[in-house]
Amino acid sequence: MQFLQLDGLKGKRIGVPNGFFNFPNRTVQHTVYQQHLDTMRKQGAILIENLDIDNLDTLMDNLNNGEQIALPAEFKLSLNSYLSDLSYSPVRSLAEIIAFNNAHHIEEKLKEIRQIIFLAAENTTGLGAPARAAVRRLSKMSANGLEKLMKEHKLDAVVTPNADASSVLAIGGMPGISVPAGHGKMGVPFGLCFGGLRGYEPRLIEMAYAFEQITKARKAPMFMA
Structure with a gap:
């Protein structure tokens, strides 16, 4: 909780990478994301774009x-x-999770x-040669x-819409935190993700919390039965 700082955006160097914010002009997402980038600047963040x-x-x-070779193993x-390693859990392995799902197929919507x-x-059966080769290749590309x-660019974070950069972050074992950003014309929510290098969790929490508190973009969902 010590990282929940209202001025968590101040002085942070935030990158805006190409290839993510490709929303047509005058769409809700295009307008809202531009407003959010301006808000970050007003809160003292240094944005490096393009x-x-x-x-x-x-x-x-x-x-x-x-990735699909390395991921399963x-x-x-x-x-x-x-x-x-959990102190308590009704399941202790992937095999037990599968068995649990089979036993509760209705509740788990199997x-x-x-x-x-x-x-x-x-x-x-472990990381075989193809999986190890894939991991090495992906690690090199991430690096x-x-x-x-x-x-x-000495960045504290990069920002991307929704979970669009999740694979890029996951391949490098890097953290990301998503917060509400707005709602489309049909009321469907969309978010903003702050991603960073390994060990950057504290500063990501600072930025995400400050952004969340200044924008107050979340609305309680209203779903009809």
């Missing part, structure tokens, strides 16, 4: 960049490690949602992409 992330197209292409290993990724991950960009 930045190019090297390898962005490849990093975003998770069907062909190797890493997911199983990481999830099993996490669950086994027919509609299914669990394809879970099943694919459970069928892996020469967003990580390099942030270090060269």
Whole structure:
């Protein structure tokens, strides 16, 4: 909670990378996001725009960049490690999660949602040669992409709409925090993500909290049955 600072945007260097805010002029999203960038400036943030992330197209292409090779094996290993270390949990492994979902298929909406990724991950037997090669390739692209960009421009964060940069952040093991930004014409909410390098969580919380408090963009959802 010590990072919940109302002046959390002041003095922060925030990058606005190309390839994300591609909304047509005069659309709600285009107008609102421009207003938010101006708000950040007024709150003392230093915005650096028109930045190019090297390898962005490849990093975003998770069907062909190797992410789908590395993800299942890493997911199983990481999830099993996490669950086994909890002080209490009704499930202790990915296999037990799959079994739980099967036993509660109605509540878990298994027919509609299914669990394809879970099943694919459970069928892996560790990080094989193809997965290790994919991890090395992705790590290199991340290091020469967003990580390099942030270090060269001494950025505290980059901002992107919604969860559009989630794959880019995840590949590099980097944190991101999303906050409400506005609502489209049909009332559908959209957000803004602050992403940074590993260990940048404190400053991301500062920025996200300050942004959230100054904009008050969230509205309680009103869904009709």
